[in-house]
Amino acid sequence: MPRTSRKRSTLANRAIVASAALLLGGGGLVAVNVYASAGEGDSHRSASRTQNAGQWMSTIDCPDVATQDQLTNVPDAARPEVDRNLALIDSQITEAYKRFADEKAQIQRDPGFADNAILNPLKDKRAATLERIALSIGRVAERPQGLEGLAPCTLRAQDGQGQNGGQQGQNGGQQGQNGGQGDGQNGGQDQGQDGGQNGGQDGGQGDGQNGGQDGGQDGGQNGGGQAGNGPEASDFVDITTVQPNVKKARTARGGSKGTFSTNCGVNEAGKFNSDNVIVAPGVSNGAHHMHDYVGNQANDAFATDDSLAAGETSCRNQGDKSTYYWPVLRLQNGQDEADANADGGGKEGNVGEIQTPSQVTLTFAGSPKSKVTAMPRFLRIITGDAKAFTNGDANANASWSCTGFEDRQLKDKYPICPEGSQVVRSFTFQSCWDGQNADSANHRTHVAFADQNGRCQNGFKAIPQLKQRVVYDVPPGPGFAVDSFPEQLHKPVTDHGDFINVFDDNLMKKVVNCINGGRKCR
Secondary structure, eight states: OOOEEOOOOOHHHHHHHHHTTEEEOSSSOEEEOOOSOSSOOOGGGOOOSSOOTTSOEEEEEOOOSTTSGGGSSOOTTTHHHHHHHHHHHHHHHHHHHHHHHHTHHHHHHOTTHHIIIIIHHHHHHHHHHHHHHHHHHHTTSOOOSSGGGGOOOEEEEOSSOSSOHHHHSTTGGGTOTTSOOSSSTTIIIIIOTTHHHHTOTTOTTOOSTTTTTTTTGGGTTTTTOTTSSOOOGGGEEEGGGSOOOOOOOOOOTTOOOOEEEEOOOSOTTOEEESOOTTTSTTOTTSSSSOEEEEEBSOOSTTOOHHHHHHSOBOSSSTTBOOEEEEEOEEEOSSOOOTTTTSTTTGGGTOOSEEOOOSEEEEEEEOOSSSOOOOOOTTOEEEEEOTTHHHHOSTTOOOEEEETTOTTSOBSSSEEEOOTTOOEEEEEEOOOEEOSSOSOOTTSSTTEEOOOTTSOOOTTOEEOOEEEEEEEEOOOSSSOEEEOOOGGGTTOGGGOEEEEEOOBOHHHHHHHHHHHHTTOEEO
């Protein structure tokens, strides 16, 4: 089965990738790892601004600009300029990582150099960009206040720091039975809860430079997989012990009962890359984990509406050139994948054999309370949150289950399926649209979920609701995980799906007519 990546790299991005394995010096170690997204980090988890040379610097941590309250309802007239500047903020942090790689010798001699040469210039660039965002909104509406406070970024040290990770943190659990005695900032709280028993998420007492990331390599399936950064045994649950928990809204008179299914295969061509054109357009490796793609074959970080419209599709109905993508699922069996040394793959803790789904079902359904209206072409929707482990589960939305048990859905656990049953991932996308915008600054506020009664609120219109069901034939029990940002530890709650509508007009009309007419169409 082909394992190929169609991601285009630039010299700058290759330098960033190289920096992921960079170790600076002997006694006092400083490392640079591409651990944040190409855009933003989680500011509430920031460490002190600059650490000393005896610690392992792994992440540039910046406040997440796009999700700030001031930018959740950008006026239409300002939206293009705001979106351009949000993309520029993504590229600024990418350039900062490249500077780390270029200045490694100087940082080794003088860790304070990172402030002067990297963090302060990054702050100035962000401040100027944030000012342009505020000005563009202020021309047509009330100027947002406080954006300048989002300019500073910090250096965050990797959990489980130190110098002797390969020796002292290698077996994690032997030294830190509760995984909470490590030197890492969150060694006991986030990653090391079962460190002793299950192999040491943070390398136990892991004073080693690899204590957090690689300290659990000897943990095997119980210690969090081959990368040592998750998942752990407590992330799995026997599906037969879960009580049925699925409730369906009743379709009222005036609702739309029909469905439209599109068959786009299971990624037989092996199209993978670690880009995300919705969240990080123009930024290679913007996702920091690999995605499976079905549908449009032109999707990478540099895709445009025009290139998607001209792209080929794996969908049986050639009128559907939409792109559907989600993080790959890997078997953590110690077998290297072709991306073992690649960005988005092994360099960022995503290891093991990528599993091709046995089945992918893509269905568009109606609203229980109203008829649906056509989606706009190039509508972009994200469901779930790739950073739910650190952001909280407010936007988490993927579900896990097993064939034969799909009335039992799990949000924050992987299922252990009985013999003969297959693992199922389900993604239900937002079904309400603001009626105007194909995207929004935070990629969320232009669409919404219906309320608990199935109604769209705030003047939003019901659109065909995409429901993705992805099935895998993997061995029963723990031993698999989805790709994730490194700091998300492959937690199941971080699962997510992405969709860009590239239906042609005639096929979208058919979709709407089928759903509103109560028919089942393909």
